[in-house]
Amino acid sequence: MWEYTEKVKDHFLNPRNVGEIDNPDGAGEVGSLACGDALRLTFKLDKNKRIEDVKFKTFGCASAIASSSAITEMIKGKTLEEAEKVTNRDIAEYLGGLPEEKMHCSVMGREALEVAIANYRGEKVKKEDFEIVCNCFGVTDREIIKAIRENDLKTVEQVTYYTKAGGGCAQCHPKIEAIIEKVRKEMEKEAPPVRPERKKLTNIQKIKLIEETLGREIVPALKADGGDLDLIDIEGNKVFVALRGKCSFCPSSEFTLKQYVESKLREFVSDDIVVEEVRP
Amino acid sequence: MKIVYVDNNATTKVDPEVLEVMLPYFSELYGNPSSMHFFGGQVQKKVNEAREKVADFLGAEPSEIVFTSCGTESDNGAIFGTLNSYPEKRHFITSRVEHPAINNICPYLSRKDYRITELSVDRDGRLDLDELKESITDETALVSIMYANNETGVIFPIKEIGEIVKSKGIPFHTDAVQAAGKIPLNMKKSTIDMLSMSGHKLHAPKGIGVLYIRKGTKFSPFMIGGHQEKGRRGGTENVPYIIGLGKACELAKKHLDDENTKVKALRDYLEKNILEKIPNTLVNGDRINRLPNTLSVSFEYVEGESILLLLSDLGICASSGSACTSGSLEPSHVLRAMGVPFTAAHGSIRFSLSVYNTKEEMDYIIEHLPPIIQKLRDISPFWKDYLKSQGKKII
Numbered sequence: 001m002w003e004y005t006e007k008v009k010d011h012f013l014n015p016r017n018v019g020e021i022d023n024p025d026g027a028g029e030v031g032s033l034a035c036g037d038a039l040r041l042t043f044k045l046d047k048n049k050r051i052e053d054v055k056f057k058t059f060g061c062a063s064a065i066a067s068s069s070a071i072t073e074m075i076k077g078k079t080l081e082e083a084e085k086v087t088n089r090d091i092a093e094y095l096g097g098l099p100e101e102k103m104h105c106s107v108m109g110r111e112a113l114e115v116a117i118a119n120y121r122g123e124k125v126k127k128e129d130f131e132i133v134c135n136c137f138g139v140t141d142r143e144i145i146k147a148i149r150e151n152d153l154k155t156v157e158q159v160t161y162y163t164k165a166g167g168g169c170a171q172c173h174p175k176i177e178a179i180i181e182k183v184r185k186e187m188e189k190e191a192p193p194v195r196p197e198r199k200k201l202t203n204i205q206k207i208k209l210i211e212e213t214l215g216r217e218i219v220p221a222l223k224a225d226g227g228d229l230d231l232i233d234i235e236g237n238k239v240f241v242a243l244r245g246k247c248s249f250c251p252s253s254e255f256t257l258k259q260y261v262e263s264k265l266r267e268f269v270s271d272d273i274v275v276e277e278v279r280p
Numbered sequence: 281m282k283i284v285y286v287d288n289n290a291t292t293k294v295d296p297e298v299l300e301v302m303l304p305y306f307s308e309l310y311g312n313p314s315s316m317h318f319f320g321g322q323v324q325k326k327v328n329e330a331r332e333k334v335a336d337f338l339g340a341e342p343s344e345i346v347f348t349s350c351g352t353e354s355d356n357g358a359i360f361g362t363l364n365s366y367p368e369k370r371h372f373i374t375s376r377v378e379h380p381a382i383n384n385i386c387p388y389l390s391r392k393d394y395r396i397t398e399l400s401v402d403r404d405g406r407l408d409l410d411e412l413k414e415s416i417t418d419e420t421a422l423v424s425i426m427y428a429n430n431e432t433g434v435i436f437p438i439k440e441i442g443e444i445v446k447s448k449g450i451p452f453h454t455d456a457v458q459a460a461g462k463i464p465l466n467m468k469k470s471t472i473d474m475l476s477m478s479g480h481k482l483h484a485p486k487g488i489g490v491l492y493i494r495k496g497t498k499f500s501p502f503m504i505g506g507h508q509e510k511g512r513r514g515g516t517e518n519v520p521y522i523i524g525l526g527k528a529c530e531l532a533k534k535h536l537d538d539e540n541t542k543v544k545a546l547r548d549y550l551e552k553n554i555l556e557k558i559p560n561t562l563v564n565g566d567r568i569n570r571l572p573n574t575l576s577v578s579f580e581y582v583e584g585e586s587i588l589l590l591l592s593d594l595g596i597c598a599s600s601g602s603a604c605t606s607g608s609l610e611p612s613h614v615l616r617a618m619g620v621p622f623t624a625a626h627g628s629i630r631f632s633l634s635v636y637n638t639k640e641e642m643d644y645i646i647e648h649l650p651p652i653i654q655k656l657r658d659i660s661p662f663w664k665d666y667l668k669s670q671g672k673k674i675i
Contacts (some may be wrong), residue, residue, distance in 0.1 A: 002585075012586070012589065013590075013593065015659060018658065018659050020661075020664070029661070033581070033622050033623050034622040034625070036583065036610075036611070036622075036626045037583065038661060038662070039661075040661040057660060057661035057664070058659055058660070058661070059582065059583060059659075059660040059661060059662055060582065060583050060586070061583050061584075061585035061586055062585055064583075065586060089371055122339060136610070167610065168610055172504050188600055239617060
């Protein structure tokens, strides 16, 4: 049995905004009977171009119905520009989480909204413009790429959980793998691992920060193993320390200094710190 | 909360009489049946008695009964035990609607260079015996066809299948996990070489199964160990469970008439009322050759998991062949093999009854199911479309 949150159960048992709006400003439908779930979303705007009313009809499992109900509640009163920013993660979070295998239900909610907004703007999201990767469930490369990017997906299994692609005959698995590899490379290029900008420290600030870091991050860990460490001096980027207790005769003391003490100080104080041991 | 348990093809309640006979074998009569002393010897006597009861239930000889841990072990044991006995034969025949304990062995065997034939079924879940005849070759090592289907309850013509297979001199195994206890089985009057059954489908506990192996059948043990089960399945006997299964088989034999009168009448009552009260509903599978306790029914334009959870909210426990309940994305391989249209396959529900069910419980289901289906159809976009296409007035 699936472990659904109370919020999912509530939105499934008492779905909000069920129905279809007559003469809606925007309407979108995704999924199909064959796929096992489908969602039809209709909305109307007020004079300030905010979503005045939104309704859904869904064929699908409990989490599909709950996700549909959730998105209607989330976008009511928003402008289309605001509503567009709702991601499938937001829907899942609103519901207190979904089982990973069911994340495609939240993706379906977001997709239906996207189609409905495009419909209002007179655009058409045409499947033909994209390559269908999974024939069993009719999933395009565009949908897969979007799910990978928005949810930081890494495996074919995850892509299946989020988009259903690859959940049938499995013939498209190599294709999905290739897409994951390509997209993840792009993602890395776009956003190399960033570290918060470091402010330039005065000498006094630096000494203080080193002392704090030693006290908070390093000494307690050494003490847990029966060792200890004293700060002797600081010269520019060089930090002189003396190892005490068990550390002073530990055969891996050099490893402790370089791999542990130095890397912690580099992490919290400055990238160029070098730790040196002072022997008595 | 009131509980109406109609999921007996998944598992059954341990009969209180079964539990009672098992209890002394945990901490009083705990001897090992293989021991030389009286303390183990008295247990061996009881294990033998249980074996006789199981044999009597199946119309078999006690020496033909091998106790296993579950139906899956019996199925795996039969297949690997036979294929390993005929290493030169590289062809295996089964059907497309088997339980995963057989079905999922096929890809494994394919990788080991076996040729697999999976016989198709028609819209009612019936086999084409001509396809079976044509599939058998000199290369065929084993034919394994289930006795009755777990999802639809459709009973295969095992007697005819056995005759065809045996006329070619090929070993024949049947997975009778769902049939045992629901329809009469008699090995003396059949051509079955091996048969699997599982205790927890007939009111014994989970964790005990049987593989019947006809005397003279070639068999390489799957579980290698001690001399237990005449060397066909090593491992110290699961004594309390074997004792329990003996009792369960004794009771099942007694209740067999009830299955086909009382249980069948309840199932038919439930089926008739569901079909009458809920439009666009269809029964999956051959309604004539069917287990007396099983009803697989599809509600068009709604999805099975949603139905199950709304039923569950009212204490009604059933199961579904829909995709969403299993974690897979496609509906059950059984319904797909039968070609059940997608409008219906996703909305299938299985009710499986037992002698413990009552008419009052059926009335409870009949009272609550129609509004559940209506509620979900009101949410479904396809129901309104369907009504429109039928020119019906939409309320």
